[in-house]
Amino acid sequence: xxxxxxxxxxxxxxxxxxxxxxxxxxxxxxxxxxxxxxxxxxxxxxxxxxxxxxxxxxxxxxxxxxxxxxxxxxxxxxxxxxxxxxxxxxxxxxxxxxxxxxxxxxxxxxxxxxxxxxxxxxxxxxxxxxxxxxxxxxxxxxxxxxxxxxxxxxxxxxxxxxxxxxxxxxxxxxxxxxxxxxxxxxxxxxxxxxxxxxxxxxxxxxxxxxxxxxxxxxxxxxxxxxxxxxxxxxxxxxxxxxxxxxxxxxxxxxxxxxxxxxxxxxxxxxxxxxxxxxxxxxxxxxxxxxxxxxxxxxxxxxxxxxxxxxxxxxxxxxxxxxxxxxxxxxxxxxxxxxxxxxxxxxxxxxxxxxxxxxxxxxxxxxxxxxxxxxxxxxxxxxxxxxxxxxxxxxxxxxxxxxxxxxxxxxxxxxxxxxxxxxxxxxxxxxxxxxxxxxxxxxxxxxxxxxxxxxxxxxxxxxxxxxxxxxxxxxxxxxxxxxxxxxxxxxxxxxxxxxxxxxxxxxxxxxxxxxxxxxxxxxxxxxxxxxxxxxxxxxxxxxxxxxxxxxxxxxxxxxxxxxxxxxxxxxxxxxxxxxxxxxxxxxxxxxxxxxxxxxxxxxxxxxxxxxxxxxxxxxxxxxxxxxxxxxxxxxxxxxxxxxxxxxxxxxxxxxxxxxxxxxxxxxxxxxxxxxxxxxxxxxxxxxxxxxxxxxx
Ligand code: ADP
Ligand code: MG
Numbered sequence: 280x281x282x283x284x285x286x287x288x289x290x291x292x293x294x295x296x297x298x299x300x301x302x303x304x305x306x307x308x309x310x311x312x313x314x315x316x317x318x319x320x321x322x323x324x325x326x327x328x329x330x331x332x333x334x335x336x337x338x339x340x341x342x343x344x345x346x347x348x349x350x351x352x353x354x355x356x357x358x359x360x361x362x363x364x365x366x367x368x369x370x371x372x373x374x375x376x377x378x379x380x381x382x383x384x385x386x387x388x389x390x391x392x393x394x395x396x397x398x399x400x401x402x403x404x405x406x407x408x409x410x411x412x413x414x415x416x417x418x419x420x421x422x423x424x425x426x427x428x429x430x431x432x433x434x435x436x437x438x439x440x441x442x443x444x445x446x447x448x449x450x451x452x453x454x455x456x457x458x459x460x461x462x463x464x465x466x467x468x469x470x471x472x473x474x475x476x477x478x479x480x481x482x483x484x485x486x487x488x489x490x491x492x493x494x495x496x497x498x499x500x501x502x503x504x505x506x507x508x509x510x511x512x513x514x515x516x517x518x519x520x521x522x523x524x525x526x527x528x529x530x531x532x533x534x535x536x537x538x539x540x541x542x543x544x545x546x547x548x549x550x551x552x553x554x555x556x557x558x559x560x561x562x563x564x565x566x567x568x569x570x571x572x573x574x575x576x577x578x579x580x581x582x583x584x585x586x587x588x589x590x591x592x593x594x595x596x597x598x599x600x601x602x603x604x605x606x607x608x609x610x611x612x613x614x615x616x617x618x619x620x621x622x623x624x625x626x627x628x629x630x631x632x633x634x635x636x637x638x639x640x641x642x643x644x645x646x647x648x649x650x651x652x653x654x655x656x657x658x659x660x661x662x663x664x665x666x667x668x669x670x671x672x673x674x675x676x677x678x679x680x681x682x683x684x685x686x687x688x689x690x691x692x693x694x695x696x697x698x699x700x701x702x703x704x705x706x707x708x709x710x711x712x713x714x715x716x717x718x719x720x721x722x723x724x725x726x727x728x729x730x731x732x733x734x735x736x737x738x739x740x741x742x743x744x745x746x747x748x749x750x751x752x753x754x755x756x757x758x759x760x761x762x763x764x765x766x767x768x769x770x771x772x773x774x775x776x777x778x779x780x781x782x783x784x785x786x787x788x789x790x791x792x793x794x795x796x797x798x799x800x801x802x803x804x805x806x807x808x809x810x811x812x813x814x815x816x817x818x819x820x821x822x823x824x825x826x827x828x829x830x831x832x833x834x835x836x837x838x839x840x841x842x843x844x845x846x847x848x849x850x851x852x853x854x855x856x857x858x859x860x861x862x863x864x865x866x867x868x869x870x871x872x873x874x875x876x877x878x879x880x881x882x883x884x885x886x887x888x889x890x891x892x893x894x895x896x897x898x899x900x901x902x903x904x905x906x907x908x909x910x911x912x913x914x915x916x917x918x919x920x921x922x923x924x925x926x927x928x929x930x931x932x933x934x935x936x937x938x939x940x941x942x943x944x945x946x947x948x949x950x951x952x953x954x955x956x957x958x959x960x961x962x963x964x965x966x967x968x969x970x971x972x973x974x
Pocket of ligand 2: 584679
């Protein structure tokens, strides 16, 4: 083996990786062997034993081994491939909604397979939808693994098994190469008692025999600790760098606008809350100086952030500068466009719209109006920040519901102003309340404003915790609600490793609900659908043509259908409280009392019980966020976006909050004494994701 560093070693050096697969990996931001090693598991699965079919219980993930009894294509509402699988103890059905002819032929009668998946209640008894499976060679015993199996994030067309194989090859190369280049100087590693980098990587991909199933989050995993520390450090260094760069720039001082703001307020059918006033004043003070504002605006779901944004925008517009308002999804951006047009057009302000889908002619026109300054407020998605979009004089950028991106990723947008031009002020709005203690250490570099009250007259959503064993009653409840003219959501919250699998799980749920609720129109929405399809479904739901909307967590932000007053959240124990709070915020928007049913899977751990109880007893986002931090101890298997604040690969601000002080000290020492190690660290942990947001 040459000593060529793993960083520059192309993926095609691995067996079975050609250009096609290389492209798939690049979609995941993986272009070298080193990147592969840093592609960390989401969770682990226990495949160390085979469960007898008769012992496979509903809701459990099991590994089964047996023979195919028969395979047939079923024609119900949706075509599916059904395999009957048998072992010496019983029978179970495997069902595939997406399948190929080759797959069908391979799963012929008598073939032995080993499969893994979740047991669900199917049309004719227990079923596993889309199990991961492998055909076993005839007459050959296949050992089960000794340790837990890592599950990685993947993308369409890249099977979990393939991913595992490739990473395992990368680990062998790592062994041969003798390790990875450590960006941290030994002195820092020693001082903060950090585990070695190479050992940490190995430990995470290959959990030891006695590791708990929650190995990624385990308190006893020094590898996870080391990597989390390094990741938090990289983020901190990146934030410092942006903050420093930003402070050196000049922004326009926006001094006009008092009159227009007053005039606008008079047109509103309600009074601003005291909190909205307070926050607006804080922002206004920033906008009047020539240092670029960098402010985070927090406020619970429904607290009226949009209005605060509108007031800031007016300030900027009156001073003769343009405003850009960006939302993370087209659905949300469109809703803003409707509100701002209604508010601003009577005041003679020109509001433009731009998304990735805007047609060429219209696009040309908007771009031209932006350059000329005719278009004063531009609303849209990421498209607002593409290279061709040139503003005449951009004074303020407002980013809404941006909790999906890291802070510095938002900061990188500031470059839109160009090198020697004025930099715009930035207002970032997030609906995920950040507990004060956390904001102090994690966001110390950002200014922060908080809307601390909701407008008067809201009825809190009533929340019930119901065990999955009472699913039939819940379905009945939906039927009643919809028959009396209301609408409902059914949210599937499976943590799956790819959007494709999530979509499939939601499809399966929709299918089963359709067969039980024959008289209702059941719609389905998930992340894999085309924009037009999503819009069609959303419009159908808004207009009341669809009674029950089965959804993945794509509906989490911004969806606003006041007539929907019932929400069922399946497996709520799998989500972070912040995310549950966001989801629940989709109901309780109309005049009827709304209900949220959290349909949990038994048995519920003590900790999950406490967490869900918090949801039942409170609708206060800040309180919930604080409890979330307190209750989310190690051993909690959650998705990567559990806090909703930042997307980390391994760090978890809640779990790792005790590290933050050390991270801060390390970042200061590193900047002062080892400035040369800063760049490689930022590049390793954040590098490619920055570019991604910059496109
Ligand atoms: P969020 O903070 O979740 O973005 P919105 O800005 O969408 O909340 O506001 C939610 C709803 O509350 C909107 O319908 C808005 O018109 C209304 N609203 C905002 N401010 C007030 C207020 N001061 N009094 C009454 N209703 C308000
Ligand atoms: Mg909002």
